[in-house]
Amino acid sequence: MSTTPLNLDAIEARANAATPGPWMADGHEIYGSGCGVLDIEQWKAETLRIEDPEGAKADAEFMAHARTDVPALAAEIRRLRAELAELRAKTLTTEADEIVLHCPDHSPQDQDGVWMDCHCAVAEDMRQRAAVTAPAAPVAR
Ligand SMILES: [Zn+2]
Numbered sequence: 001m002s003t004t005p006l007n008l009d010a011i012e013a014r015a016n017a018a019t020p021g022p023w024m025a026d027g028h029e030i031y032g033s034g035c036g037v038l039d040i041e042q043w044k045a046e047t048l049r050i051e052d053p054e055g056a057k058a059d060a061e062f063m064a065h066a067r068t069d070v071p072a073l074a075a076e077i078r079r080l081r082a083e084l085a086e087l088r089a090k091t092l093t094t095e096a097d098e099i100v101l102h103c104p105d106h107s108p109q110d111q112d113g114v115w116m117d118c119h120c121a122v123a124e125d126m127r128q129r130a131a132v133t134a135p136a137a138p139v140a141r
Pocket of ligand 1: 119
């Protein structure tokens with residue numbers, strides 16, 4: 001398994017440069033479509049598994065669907081990455097608030113009887129990391 005993050009910009013650029021979808025498979029051949037109907041004038045490719053006709057059909061189905069599946073997967077990854085970044089930022093901020101709340105020197109609450117050192121510098125570091133991981137404003141497409 002790759003540990004390199006997916007380059008979604010490159011993946012989407014390749015998808016956007018290809019003939020618009022959806023594409024459709026007919027047997028082992030792949031065609032473009034207009035209004036969801038296979039367009040014989042938009043022949044794209046054919047798979048060549050002469051010894052395995054069912055496998056050739058499966059390959060063609062996969063390739064035809066990749067035209068719409070890849071952009072959908074890239075969009076879902078972007079959505080999930082943004083959601084993860086938002087949750088990370090919220091968690092860091094919540095934990096930073098909790099640290100400050102229990103600080104004997106800086107908490108707005110009465111801390112009589114509670115002994116601990118001031119960890120507000122740690123809380124500030126967490127807030128800065130939250131600001132870095134917070135998602136950027138959505139890009140209009
Ligand atoms: Zn403090």
